[in-house]
Amino acid sequence: MTETGEETRTRSAQEDAADIYSEDGSIRSDFLAMVGAAIADRDLLFLRQHVARLHESELGDLIEAIQPDQRIALVRLLGDDFDLTALTEVDEGIRLQIVEHLPNAQIAAAIGDLDSDDAVYILEDLDHEDREEILAQLPFTERVRLRRALDYPESSAGRRMQTEFVAVPPFWTVGQTIDYMRDEEDLPESFTQIFVIDPTFKLLGTVDLDRILRTKRQVKIETIMRETSHSIPAEMDQEEASQLFEQYDLLSAAVVDENERLVGVLTIDDVVDVIQEEAEEDLMRLGGVGDEELSDSVVETSRSRVPWLAVNLFTAFVSASVISLFEATIEQVVALAILMPIVAGMGGNAGSQTMTVTVRALATRDLDIHNAWRVARREAGVGLINGVLFGCLVGIVAGFWFHDASIGGLITTAMLINMFAAAMAGITIPLLLHRTGADPAVSSAVFVTAITDTTGFFSFLGLATWWFMSS
Amino acid sequence: MTETGEETRTRSAQEDAADIYSEDGSIRSDFLAMVGAAIADRDLLFLRQHVARLHESELGDLIEAIQPDQRIALVRLLGDDFDLTALTEVDEGIRLQIVEHLPNAQIAAAIGDLDSDDAVYILEDLDHEDREEILAQLPFTERVRLRRALDYPESSAGRRMQTEFVAVPPFWTVGQTIDYMRDEEDLPESFTQIFVIDPTFKLLGTVDLDRILRTKRQVKIETIMRETSHSIPAEMDQEEASQLFEQYDLLSAAVVDENERLVGVLTIDDVVDVIQEEAEEDLMRLGGVGDEELSDSVVETSRSRVPWLAVNLFTAFVSASVISLFEATIEQVVALAILMPIVAGMGGNAGSQTMTVTVRALATRDLDIHNAWRVARREAGVGLINGVLFGCLVGIVAGFWFHDASIGGLITTAMLINMFAAAMAGITIPLLLHRTGADPAVSSAVFVTAITDTTGFFSFLGLATWWFMSS
Structure with missing residues (x-):
């Protein structure tokens, strides 16, 4: 019996794998039913194939759509296959509920794979004790990076920044820079510009990737870099930072500490979330409601x-x-x-x-x-x-x-x-x-x-x- | 007398050139006064040095802050030095007022320098007659491109897209692609991904620039391209398109016609504007006001x-x-x-x-x-x-x-x-x-x-x- 249920599920899910959403933007009811049944049946094969592979935001939507007890069960069943990034896409209440039910060791293991901005996003909601326990289990450099970001005030650029970036000295040539990127294993997952720094990590300028690609190999980086007037102090409020992005159509911007040293990069995808949040805040406040969420009791x-x-x-x-x-x-x-x-x-x-x-x-x-x-x-x-x-x-x-x-x-x-x-x-x-x-x-x-x-x-x-x- | 006035203006403007904004985000009153005096004095030197060089959004803010008659005078004085892109940053009422006072020939000359999405933004508000007169003065390919974008429904992705993009065949190597970008003069002003197409312009996939930079020269494009599941039909409403950007953290996305052929690219900076507009719309509608602007009578x-x-x-x-x-x-x-x-x-x-x-x-x-x-x-x-x-x-x-x-x-x-x-x-x-x-x-x-x-x-x-x- 179970066997047949699983087979049917797998087949029909594959047929429509293209889109888990129905016309009105909500998750398709038949997909929800299949996921619900798979959780009940502990059908790991189905969950790994059709849930673990979802985009983080799709997974987030799915988690919001299923029942509270199913959420915990799903995350437990998926174990290491669960992409923790999905938690950055759900209501704070749901995020806390899930994180509380996960062993700190599992969170620590998963958080190492996240971009630092996503990791901070999840860690900042935890209570002090859990946070310290998780941080203690991380490798040294990772721990230092995250702790530095967490030290900046809430809602500051320093909290939202990613601490992974590509930085090169001004005297390198375009060719050297490209060779470096081809050889280096430890690059950020994706990036649109590189930074030019001096030996003390002071920011000298930025170069967009398309600029590098259209320049001959022998040209020096310092001749094509743009002296940036839009670097963002880590203490700056995220709303102010997002206004700079909007005004100057930035895709990413250097975040610098009080000594003008490069500490991270703020990217447009985080800024889009901030813009949404701020617009939402105005609307909610005018309507006489605060920071409440749909999942609140x-x-x-x-x-x-x-x-x-x-x-x-x-x-x-x-x-x-x-x-x-x-x-x-x-x-x-x-x-x-x-x-x-x-x-x-x-x-x-x-x-x-x-x-x-x-x-x-x-x-x-x-x-x-x-x-x-x-x-x-x-x-x-x-x-x-x-x-x-x-x-x-x-x-x-x-x-x-x-x-x-x-x-x-x-x-x-x-x-x-x-x-x-x-x-x-x-x-x-x-x-x-x-x-x-x-x-x-x-x-x-x-x-x-x-x-x-x-x-x-x-x-x-x-x-x-x-x-x-x-x- | 005029001489001294000009000298003082130039000196003090240079001293503070770093920022034309005061603390609260409005344009500094002394800068406004200097601009006003320079317009009255027809001081072209000052206007070219301190106004024409502003970023388009700064120029837009300046235009909104000065008096209506000063706006026309400023745009006339600057002539070809006036960056028409600034008009995409001002209220519709102000944009129409300025455009109506500009000779169609000047608009046509300036519009050739704009990105196609900015050009469409300005052209779509004009009445049919003026628009046709301007289009008639443009080079053939430019005219065809803009007309195609203008043929798409209002608020569609086709209206907001940029028709300049980099597209390469799948069998090219990374090396060939880089060489092409180094040699080609007519590239978009900035871009973050390139598109892979077949000979009929059918979209096969996309490659982010950072992927190109970390890949060896001899690798074929088709092996590193991502088959895109997020291409956007040109007819799609801009709000729906912006939701795709938000959900999948896109920086740019291919816009395709009804035959899946690549016709343009939608970029995150336009989407950020759409997100702002849509959030504003909800707030305004809840408050019982429509599409009104601050500059309305x-x-x-x-x-x-x-x-x-x-x-x-x-x-x-x-x-x-x-x-x-x-x-x-x-x-x-x-x-x-x-x-x-x-x-x-x-x-x-x-x-x-x-x-x-x-x-x-x-x-x-x-x-x-x-x-x-x-x-x-x-x-x-x-x-x-x-x-x-x-x-x-x-x-x-x-x-x-x-x-x-x-x-x-x-x-x-x-x-x-x-x-x-x-x-x-x-x-x-x-x-x-x-x-x-x-x-x-x-x-x-x-x-x-x-x-x-x-x-x-x-x-x-x-x-x-x-x-x-x-x-």
Whole structure:
């Protein structure tokens, strides 16, 4: 029975080996089922042929798609055939879960085969004790390299760099350099440029590989090297480093220590991940969620979302107390209670439009002191135009609804005031937060909503009180 | 006088030539002032030495930072010294403004020097007539290449690809290949891999440059080439192509036509821009703003934001009409009008948290049929826990505020109901929109708010009516 199951699995997996993904980008259900059955059957042949050979990112996707207990079983079954790099492609929660279940000896054995940046990525999440135990089992040079990278601050270029690189002296010729690369066994797995250094490892310049290939053998490296103005201090924050990559279309860049000595290389594939993470961070923060991951538990998720809700609750009570100032008016004209959420809500929407544009432009550095004033004027204009437009629209509908032209006039005025206030809040609050060094994405929304809610309620109910109570 | 001004400018610009940016990433004000003065003085020497030599992205930033009329003047003054590539780094509005003011002959002359992907980037925004006039002035092969790229759909890989590449037959040796690159004048400006093709230009494989450099001269290319499984159809959407780059850490990839023939190469620097654009798009859409740019005018911006506000206005009237159902109750218990925005608002915040996570996870393909059910269960749990937590909190405060325990009990129940509904709406609405092929980022927020507002008002006021009217 088992025999037949295995045979069928192997055959159908081979037929479709080309693609484990279905049209919508998720892993094919039949492949998942086959992997699940193979894990249950301890079918090593299938797992080695069809799972161990996957690209690291495919393996990562697979690990995320299967059940938690299957993950551990799979990694155990594959043993040394499991490519630890796949762990750099999964959620932190899943990575920790797997690493905790692996013996430190197996991790140490596998980590020696990884690029140093991937090794650091896995080691940095471990607790101190496990990390030291694993490092102790590594060869000396490997250990020193990894420890040096781990010594740099979290999210710094030094953490993300690869410590394997090709470096040559400036007086070598192109021919010597090529011969060196042909003979040397211990080259990085892949590279796109080589570095030129002096005897103290001070960085002198870089040469792209295509430059070497189009140059005659006898030419000296120093004549074709580019003096690099884009070397990256190891302490530099990864976000700043990624902005340099984007701005100057770099494929890789030298990472140097405080004495300008070459210590590693940062490559575009790591930078792409950073760019994704940073963009994701802005979006998540604007939506009021932190660093949570899909694999987080109910309690973890719930807890991480409480602070944002708590702050919003506070501002909600502030606007409620604004409403309570006008209790007497509402008692007499209930239409006000029905209409007031429209004034506040439309202000909130207009404010969040302006705020989104501002936060994004600050993140991409498109908004700065040179155009802030111009953009603020534009937003004021937009707030006025849309305030008049939607104010009149709402005024007409409200006037007919409650057969009362004065209610129409009041809500038109209040909407105009609130949408203008929303535009101003949407641009000034993120700018002020940015000025003070705070991250505008984290806290802008709370302040903007607080302003649009209170302004909306206060202007509408205040005007109504003045109108109805004095007439 | 002018003489002295120029001398001072030149000297101080040289001193700080290293960096035109100030600490916060904006262009240094003194450099901007010098450029402005040089434009006014028509100081060609300064402009050629300190502006024309900037990196294309620095020049782009400079163009965005100066006044609109200075932009035209600068480009005119620089003439052939102006690097048209800088236009690929500025807002579309600014690009069009400049291109419209340049004679087609100057554009045609400059476009010949650009990489084909940059040339397409500039040409695709022009109206048909101008584009044809410029193309007509280009050499034949150049024209054919660009027209072919422009024939591919907007946002396709074919539009973003570079048509310059190095391709060799499989039977060449490494030595022959290197010799070819040393002798050939017409190589792409930079490249990281070469392609292996048959006589009909059918793609056989790729070889990374570092692989060539570590291989002996006599080895045949076909023995070191990698059969590529990641070639990209020219019609493929750029977003899909960029996902392949991210997943497989590609630096460049072959673009092939419908007959698998090599037509171009897509490089990581273009893909990085696509990744940024796509992440920005999601963020902007969630915030209710479309493709607007910082340089858009008041009227353009105002118009582009109207649709989102109009849809939200509609849902605001729907929730207002829900409130109006309970007019009689509010008239008797005004506290309800004061507290009801808290119920609706907190639901809206909880809903937008869940929605943000869902939309992002769908965009990164982390959420699919295999874990949707698990994530939905988690969100339900989070909704319940936070509903109980904040429901009780608000209930206690409200009870004391209005000296009425029944109001506290009512709002606790309503909050629990609404925060659970918010969680369910936050996950199911983006999933459903995604299922139907719509972009969840564009329309999720409207639906989620509509649900949290109406549920919030209906549950709170409905419960209150039942309680106060029946007792």
